[in-house]
Amino acid sequence: SKPSKRLPLPPGSLGIPIVGQSLIFLRQLKANTADKWFEERAKKYGPISKLSLFGKPTVFIHGQAANKFVFTSDSSTISNQQVASVRAILGERNITELSGEDHKRVRDALVSFLKPECLKQYIEKMDAEVRRHIDMHWEGHQKVTVRQMSPIYNRGLQATTRIRNIVIDLMREKRVELEQKGASISHQDLITCLLSIGQKNNKEGMFEDEIVHNVVTIMIAGHDTSSVLLTFIIRLLANDPTICASVVQEQEKIAKSKASGEWLTWEDLAKMKYTWKVALETLRIVPPVFGGFRKAMKDIEYGGYLIPKRWQIFWVKSMTHMDGDIFQDPSKYDPMRFENQASIPPYCFIPFGAGPRICPGYEFARIETLVTIHYLVTRFTWKLYCTDNGFSRDPTAIPAQGLPIQIVPKKILQK
Ligand code: HEM
Numbered sequence: 190s191k192p193s194k195r196l197p198l199p200p201g202s203l204g205i206p207i208v209g210q211s212l213i214f215l216r217q218l219k220a221n222t223a224d225k226w227f228e229e230r231a232k233k234y235g236p237i238s239k240l241s242l243f244g245k246p247t248v249f250i251h252g253q254a255a256n257k258f259v260f261t262s263d264s265s266t267i268s269n270q271q272v273a274s275v276r277a278i279l280g281e282r283n284i285t286e287l288s289g290e291d292h293k294r295v296r297d298a299l300v301s302f303l304k305p306e307c308l309k310q311y312i313e314k315m316d317a318e319v320r321r322h323i324d325m326h327w328e329g330h331q332k333v334t335v336r337q338m339s340p341i342y343n344r345g346l347q348a349t350t351r352i353r354n355i356v357i358d359l360m361r362e363k364r365v366e367l368e369q370k371g372a373s374i375s376h377q378d379l380i381t382c383l384l385s386i387g388q389k390n391n392k393e394g395m396f397e398d399e400i401v402h403n404v405v406t407i408m409i410a411g412h413d414t415s416s417v418l419l420t421f422i423i424r425l426l427a428n429d430p431t432i433c434a435s436v437v438q439e440q441e442k443i444a445k446s447k448a449s450g451e452w453l454t455w456e457d458l459a460k461m462k463y464t465w466k467v468a469l470e471t472l473r474i475v476p477p478v479f480g481g482f483r484k485a486m487k488d489i490e491y492g493g494y495l496i497p498k499r500w501q502i503f504w505v506k507s508m509t510h511m512d513g514d515i516f517q518d519p520s521k522y523d524p525m526r527f528e529n530q531a532s533i534p535p536y537c538f539i540p541f542g543a544g545p546r547i548c549p550g551y552e553f554a555r556i557e558t559l560v561t562i563h564y565l566v567t568r569f570t571w572k573l574y575c576t577d578n579g580f581s582r583d584p585t586a587i588p589a590q591g592l593p594i595q596i597v598p599k600k601i602l603q604k
């Protein structure tokens with residue numbers, strides 16, 4: 190039933206016109222105090238409050254029920270909405286802008302490449318890429334800056350046009366190759382995979398502009414997230430000798446079981462159980478995507494208040510990830526919380542989101558993270574080369590000074 194217009198609006202203030210609370214919010218992100226700011230808002234106003242962000246009236250909702258509402262409501266109730274600056278970079282046909290049937294069609298196409306059965310064939314490629322990167326950027330160096338500062342927005346926007354043109358050229362090449370060689374090469378790479386599905390009656394496959402926008406989206410969604418995770422695992426391993434020793438022990442055992450130069454396999458990754466728990470705990474404490482925005486498609490009643498049509502809905506992860514009732518002693522780094530993942534209540538640990546928009550790159554991220562950590566810890570030891578252990582969000586997390594570390598190569602393992 191339609192919620193009554195007489196329902197009150199949520200508590201809080203929309204702030205000064207246009208600017209609202211955007212500047213305060215951006216400042217809090219930069220200083221890495223946003224989580225505290227969210228908590229204070231929650232204490233002051235309760236489970237739902239209004240504010241104004243990036244020129245739009247917004248409701249901030251949080252907690253397990255709010256997460257469930259955000260992730261499971263159908264697209265006629267709330268739909269996805271990126272802020273305009275993100276949309277300009279990703280393109281208007283990128284998956285995160287689509288809803289309903291369009292979203293499902295494009296998502297099915299992307300998942301046909303990102304599903305585990307398909308990714309198993311890429312472990313070798315990822316393994317080779319990680320070793321190439323280490324040989325080029327770590328081997329022979331004494332100092333490495335793990336995560337460079339992100340480029341400024343305008344430069345990013347200019348680069349988008351260049352990258353789109355490269356993807357268009359690649360797409361033409363791959364189309365010719367596909368016509369010549371046929372379906373046997375359909376899974377050799379993402380673009381060929383998307384082209385090979387074809388465009389049939391709007392029910393399957395993707396249009397050319399959709400392929401371009403979504404290949405760029407995958408590059409950004411895949412890179413700016415996994416790189417944050419890896420950076421913070423590298424920082425943790427430098428800061429916590431006990432956790433580091435357990436990761437090294439697990440990985441050296443796997444390295445010793447392999448012939449020299451042999452690729453890692455799917456079975457090897459399955460043995461990296463402790464390392465993946467460390468990754469999950471890192472994702473809980475420093476989620477690369479700290480939250481997101483949705484849009485109310487109609488008037489909605491929520492917790493006794495009205496969320497008016499077209500208002501922005503804002504959700505953040507820290508409110509459940511750092512809730513002491515859900516994760517005991519939440520500031521403590523304890524990978525063993527993930528020993529029994531089933532005991533974590535649903536919609537509370539959400540680094541990859543949940544529901545129909547849950548991150549389709551989960552398995553890809555798991556493989557590249559485990560492969561990278563394997564080669565790093567079996568080939569090097571490192572310590573932080575910076576005085577400040579803090580970080581800021583821009584909007585993904587960047588450690589102070591880009592996390593410079595001092596590295597020492599290990600002796601090749603004796604088999
Ligand atoms: C540690 C790594 C990663 C994290 C933490 C992460 C996190 C997320 C989150 C939270 C969402 C959902 C946002 C929402 O519901 O609004 C998402 C969506 C998405 N992610 Fe990831 N991601 C990661 C890696 C990747 C990788 C490696 C890829 C691709 C290779 C990828 C591709 C995508 C795509 C295409 C979407 C949009 C899905 C949709 O709208 O249906 N992600 N990711």
